Amino acid sequence: MITQITIFSLFFAHVHAFLAWSPDAAGPRGSLPMMDEVPLRIGSDFDYLMLTRIYPTAVCRADDDSVPDSCEIPAETPDWSIHGLWPNYRNGSYPQFCDGIPRKFDGKLIESIEERLTKMWPNLYPAKTAESFWKHEWEKHGTCAQSLKNLSTEYLYFFKTMEVDLQFSVGAALRRAQIVPRSEPYLLQEIQEALRNELSSGKNVQINCLTDKKTKQTLLGDVRMCFDRKFQPIDCPHAKSTQPLTYILGHPPPLPSFKACPSSVVYLSDTTSRVLRVAGLEHREVSFWINPLIPIYSSFFSSQEPKQEFLWGVSVPFVAIVLFVYYKSGRGF
Known part of the structure; x- marks a missing residue:
């Protein structure tokens, strides 16, 4: 029971933290610093x-x-x-x-x-x-x-x-x-x-x-x-x-x-x-095992927040797979 609570707590904490993240909420990443601080x-x-x-x-x-x-x-x-x-x-x-x-x-x-x-x-x-x-x-x-x-x-x-x-x-x-x-x-x-x-x-x-x-x-x-x-x-x-x-x-x-x-x-x-002006998907360096997912999540690449959207599209299925494998291993929840 403790293992079950721990896994689901980590999962929902991960999702909540991700949904709460935004460039503005993460602090003054793009704001102009005080000149005297440099x-x-x-x-x-x-x-x-x-x-x-x-x-x-x-x-x-x-x-x-x-x-x-x-x-x-x-x-x-x-x-x-x-x-x-x-x-x-x-x-x-x-x-x-x-x-x-x-x-x-x-x-x-x-x-x-x-x-x-x-x-x-x-x-x-x-x-x-x-x-x-x-x-x-x-x-x-x-x-x-x-x-x-x-x-x-x-x-x-x-x-x-x-x-x-x-x-x-x-x-x-x-x-x-x-x-x-x-x-x-x-x-x-x-x-x-x-x-x-x-x-x-x-x-x-x-x-x-x-x-x-x-x-x-x-x-x-x-x-x-x-x-x-x-x-x-x-x-x-x-x-x-x-x-x-x-x-x-x-x-x-x-x-x-x-x-x-x-x-x-x-x-x-x-x-x-003969050069090409590319529209649509942005070329990205991704691991070979992620490549099959690219057509599924292609809409995420063209969004204004491509990194955040792509992580959301990949991380949730990944966590779900981990939970499924853990369950099938016989340990249960």
Whole structure:
């Protein structure tokens, strides 16, 4: 009798705790912290910030040339999406993996802005979750930016980056200059002048390209805008080298590498691209034994609280199975 009471007590306590949970009820996970509560000794004394936006259509075209169907553009992704906000030194080097608070990424701290992040800062590689991308950006770059008050927490790092991205929209700046995706190439100088005039208040930006291996075209791939520590636009240094996006998957196969652009580049139209904008189910890393359950609980993945709904859909049947097995074992209740 004691065993029966214990098992059912644990079961109903589990269900009650789960139903009572919500991002708001769980505490101020997404609320702005008091600035004075954050010690400014953390982070790094960097010189300037670089905000990098990528053109997903070009990234997926170049990537799928190397590894077919490895890159997907989620639904509602803007024409230009965020890659990261990176502290830099004037000598060309940059700090990374600094002592931050928290040092390790905590997804709970950004739950209140996760829906916006998923659209503005998506992961294009379905083999990994969106959180794996944000985790990398926070731990490698965000932890080194915490010496600034408005970047002093994980939440503020992502919130401020999205705010600056909206304020200085690459796609809108190009459209104002009548530079739109098309099959014919643009002179690189046209794009540079358009971004100086319409985006960065006359300051130089870095522009990097990708190669379409099948057509041999050079594609406009990313735009990097530089800011001082007060988020005022400054001239970006000339790019010495760029890094491939290999960190998103973390292992082979190889991913496309950005490079310096030639004198003319193609601003690829998404109507001519072979990339896929995915609607519906979000790709997630789940154990193999959960995969058969995904069609049953597919509606949970498209909800605004996918993690909570998915746990509810899986945990209750799981607990029921445990209780059934316990009963069939002959121990009874």
